Amino acid sequence: MNHLLTTEGLDRASIESLLDDADEFAEVLTRPIPKVPALRGKTIAMMFFEASTRTRLSFEKAAKALSADTMSFSPGTSSLSKGESLRDTVLTVRAMGVDLMVVRHKATGAPWRLAEWLDIPIVNGGDGAHQHPTQALLDCLTIRQRFGTLDGLHIAIVGDVKHSRVARSDIYAMATLGADVTLVGPPTLLPVDLEGWPVKTTSDLDGVLSSVDVVYLLRVQTERGGASVFPSLAEYATRFGMSSERFARLSDDAIVLHPGPMNRGVEIGYDVADDERALILNQVSNGVATRMSVLFRLLGGDSDA
Amino acid sequence: MHDLILKGASVSTVEGLRAVDVAITDGAIAALDEDLSAAERIIDCTGQWIGPAFVDIHTHLREPGHEWKEDIRSGSTAAAAGGFGAVVAMPNTEPPIDSGYLARFVKEKGVESGLVDVLASGAITMGRDGETMSHIDDLWSAGVRMFTDDGDSVENAAVLRAAMEYIEALGGVVAQHAVDRSLSGSGFMHEGSVSSRLGMYGIPSEADDVTIARDLMLAELTGVKYHVQHLSTRRGVELVRAAKRSGLAVTAEVTPHHLAFDHEDVASTDANFKMMPPLRSSDDRDALREGLVDGTIDAVATDHAPHAALEKDVPFEQAPNGVLGLEWAASVAIGSSGLDQSTLFDRMSVRPAAIAMIPTHGSLLAVGSSATVTVVDPKEEWTPVTTASKSRNAPYVGTAMVGRVRLTLKNGTITHEVAP
Amino acid sequence: MRQVMSSEDLGRVVRRIAHEIVERNQGVANVLILGIPTRGRPFADRVAEALTDIEGEPVVAGSLDIGMYRDDLDTRPRTRIGPTDIPKPIDGADVVLVDDVLFTGRTIRAALDALADLGRPATVQLAVIVDRGHRQLPVRADFVGKNIPTSVTEHVSVRMQPIDDEDGVWIGSESDA
Secondary structure, three states: OOOEOOOOOOOHHHHHHHHHHHHHHHHHOOOOOOOOOOOOOOEEEEEEOOOOOHHHHHHHHHHHHOOOEEEEEOOOOOHHHHOOOHHHHHHHHHHOOOOEEEEEEOOOOHHHHHHHHOOOOEEEEEEOOOEOHHHHHHHHHHHHHHHOOOOOOEEEEEOOOOOOHHHHHHHHHHHHOOOEEEEEOOHHHOOOOOOOOOEEEEOOHHHHHHHOOEEEEOOOOOOOOOOOOOOOHHHHHHHHOEOHHHHHOOOOOOEEEOOOOOOEOOOEOOOHHHOOOEOHHHHHHHHHHHHHHHHHHHHOOOOOO | OEEEEEEOOEEEEOOEEEOOEEEEEOOEEEEEEOOOOOEEEEEEOOOOEEEEOEEEEEEOOOOOOOOOOOOHHHHHHHHHHOOEEEEEEOOOOOOOOOOHHHHHHHHHHHHHHOOOEEEEOEOOEHHHOOOOEOOHHHHHHOOOOEEOOOOOOOOOHHHHHHHHHHHHHHOOEEEEOOOOHHHHOOOOEEOOHHHHHHOOOEEOHHHHHHHHHHHHHHHHHHOOEEEEOOOOOHHHHHHHHHHHHOOOOEEEEEOHHHHHOOHHHHHHOOHHHOOOOOOOOHHHHHHHHHHHHHOOOOEEOOOEOOOOHHHHOOOHHHOOOOOOOHHHHHHHHHHHHOOOHHHHHHHHHHHHHHHOOOOOOOOOEOOOOEOOEEEEEEEEEEOOOOOOOOOOOOOOOOOOEEEEEEEEEEOOEEEEEOOO | OEEEEOHHHHHHHHHHHHHHHHHHHOOOOOEEEEEOOOOHHHHHHHHHHHHHHHHOOOOOOEEOOOHHHOOOHHHOOOOOOOOOEOOOOOOOOEEEEEEEEEOOOHHHHHHHHHHHHHOOOOEEEEEEEEEOOOOOOOOOOOEEEEEOOOOOOOEEEEEOOOOOOOOEEEEEOHHHO
16 A cells, blocks of 8 residues: 555455554553554654644644654645645655655645655545545444444434535445445535445435434534535534434434534534544544554555555 | 649548649649649658648637747647647737737737737637627727637626627627536536545536527527537537527537546546536537537637646646647547548538638638648557647647648648658 | 474473473463464463463463564565553563564564563563574573574474464475465
């Protein structure tokens, strides 16, 4: 594996082995010294051209837990505002001696351009509304820890799938691992053409509650552009929000996930987020272990590619 | 003793296709006969097609104002390499061609380069602002016959109607880059299965079609000659077909890239597949090919759009729209749509010259006419490795093609030749 | 490839090493057996079983993965990570690392680094089935099944159930591998 850019086309064995290693790295994070020297001497650059706190911190922690050094680039104070092109920016950083880049960019396909321009592994930390593969991996890890496997699980992804890179990455990864995925949302928030996607769709959340094992809630993205596609947040919460009342109708073993940050009271009920079966904080800690697994895989030598 | 004889080809003449040699002297066609032999130079054109040089009615030469991408000289060189004898330059230059002096400037630069005839089209509105009519009379007297705001559409129906009436009275043609921007909005590619997979904002076919449908009604109302630029949708083709059947003075063009590619090619997010209108579905592409063959689409027009490498080597949605096209248009037309000789020269020379009202081009060969001809080998397999343009934004370089322009002549002078 | 140890040889080695561990540590009360994945683990499990027999007290082996501590990640094909499972505290224990083959000593060096991050053992001892020579670091085994001189290009293959179908040790040239 040379890069991790997308979950589309990632085969089952590769995903499982990344998750297996992530389990081991999760154990490392519980040790008195939660650090291993595996990537000592390597430098990992966090090229975050789109604002992010959680993902960037998670990658930084993962890199440091592997004893790598990190460099962080963020927009605003950067040379991009002085008119430097993306290509020149990344070539400059590469020339400082960087072994791997994690990139987040609001333009779809940006990580693929970096992979063309550079000779080091690239990890996609989120491109446009297209892909966010490490999020999907940590989500699958969290589900696997709870259920042992994703085979045959019924997973509902609820909300603004149309503009969600998390959803696109999750759909491919979850389907590859054997889950049945249903997209739940209003027609204006589902992708225009779902031909060939391994999913079912519905706009009736209540209809799936009793049969679903995992409810994956997407945040309502008020910051992304495009024409207004939904009447109001209150309407959204009423029809698609995981309220306490809906939560009570889930089966006893069902769990709730959310990629964060949450809009409590909109897509997720105030109290639901704190319930034992809402594994949101597990997702976050699994995120570090998952990213350790990915970084280790890309920099630890891999001839399986 | 003639200056030049082209031997052994199939020739598109006023009397139809003839297997004759073409003799050229003093810039004109001196003879069309079998077994000609007395010439300073004889070129063997066995198995090849000879016809009137191509005319591109949609080219961006970028001069004045954007000369780092292309200028009239480099654009002319690329045009000659593609078998063109004349091109119509689009007015979205800096400053835009909304006044006569700029049209004259462009024409004279073409004369200076001496390779192809460069005619300017004129903007319909001042500065292409979509509001105020440009200096149409001034442009007309500078030789402009085709009016377009290309790069933008004239969206306001009242403004378009008024311009149509004015231009109709002069006898010119209104060409429209048809798109409704409230529907195309923030889209970067065709709205469909690929845009859904990529999570990219898409432009539905309807964005083009609603404008074409509306414009056709205004064309009927005003009686103006109306030309649809770069058709990209099946419904667009159908609208044009129906309009022609009902007797409207409507014409249409298609680009080589819309004949060659579809939105699956965009999946790589390579910005060399980013253009406006976008590459659409394979069904739309099939409709365009059928329309070109059956004559609903009158012309292959390149929409040659040079952009510097540093502008295109960026994430997809940040790249400017457009790709090069002059040098490979005929190859694509032959390879993708299987055009035969008559149809090729009809769609790339005869009809475009008529649409753009260029009387000195687009005539089938006859003794006495100007020796402005193109020689095409329809079977040659080749792979382009370079381009004469200043820019490099072409998805064709490195791709195998069938059909190649071997020789271009303007008034008897060779403007492009491929060494045998 | 030629076989140099049979299944019975392996069984004898396990019992002898178990006795030596008891002797050296005066019992097993403070001993912690850790196998290095992959084949160090089944070997460690068998030693633990033998110790349970000898001493009458249950002895359970754990495992210590060193994939995250290797110093040669860049030059190897993919480094697999195995489980780390420590059944009792490391601090103050007499840790017996268990591996199948001792060669350059780099694996053991990585294991010492891993142990150091996990706690402070009283002693660290090493038990191996085969010592094949060619040390690149000052590492020696305390308990050895068999010393087998090899050339650097030869390949030593240890097979153990349940990972493999059979038990035994084979040696071959590089092309046999």
